[in-house]
Amino acid sequence: MKKALVILASTFAMSGAFAQAASAPAVAPAAASAAAGHEARVEERIATLHSQLKITPAQETQWQQFADAMRQNGETMGNLYRQRMAGKNLSALDDMKQYTQIAQAHADGMSKLVAAFEPLYNSFSPEQKKLADTTFREHGGKHERGGKE
Template structure:
């Protein structure tokens, strides 16, 4: 029972937070008004992604035989285009349970994209030498530390 209870509490808390996030998004304007995926933010994000990919490529010191796997990996790791966020009017028309269902659908989509990225990483990681795996792990760990601390 306890093993089911904890994940259930996490999901319920996520849904509650998500419902609040959707409500807050109503006041924030559309993605384009905030410089979203098609705006300046999206362009800067793409530039940072390209820079990090180039840095990782250099750290890994890939052989010519590994280049096709690298190119396939990078192509699979590119962020998928995000669906348009619902407008405030659309969200206001939904009931609380409907908004929660919408949030759950978004979480499922996110989980699917993460599963695809994990599969791509495992496939690429499998062709690396032990030294390259160490460099890859260090770069990944470093990126995650920055993500959580600043």
Template sequence: MKNFVFKAAMPAVLMLAFLTTSVSAQTTAANSSDAVSQAAARHAKKHADFVEKRVNELHAKLKITEQQSAQWEAYAKTMRDNADATDKAFLDRAHKLSSLNADDAMQSYAKLAQMHADNMQKLAASFSALYGVLSADQKKTADKLFRNEREERLETASKSH
């Protein structure tokens, strides 16, 4: 189960790393808070689109039934809420970063890391509820998806080029 949660969390971990470097680079390069806001808003839109694509992809591959819709919607809402909260937190940090001393900057990053951990706990809990109502075939699909996610994404990417 730990390996499953880790693989389910991988897109979020990669997004966290990307956001950290992206927002830091944007903040350093930006001459005004408007530039930071615009860059962060563009990134938030891309992130929201990525999350929505992932929600739709998982729904289709897992073949969620009407009877499973309550658990599915809770899981999808958690994914969306986590993404939204993360984007807002990074935007807030980006606005403040130029005025933070090193200690405050480190503390703000620690808060983001804690937020990420808390978000993953919420996501894992909502996924466990969903996983509990999946059929045996759906569980096999979920297990395969989360075990082989990286390979599957690479394969999909190479087919589209």
């Protein structure tokens, strides 16, 4: 179960997971620090993708919608992650329910991300599509190997 959570958590990085929400309840300093650190990594990932995909000025509107979807997913997953870290004395049943919430939120978030990415991808030049295909395939492969980048 823990290995699955690590893999799932790694997958969320592409979609902006674990970002710290402004309205988040107080959490342990380590969890808050991890969430803040991840928020910075989400922004770094957005900036890196912007550069790698060679986003043009004409594509900025679609790009911003995609980046916003990444941030929103991060906020949602960040809240769920903090709840999970705070629930150290959960029963096995509650642990499974909480994990189900995380998995469902990830699936919902990926659907939103795809919906935001599709118009952007459709605006890409053939070169940009090739870059996107390679970039996302390579990034996804790292998560399949245990999230090591």
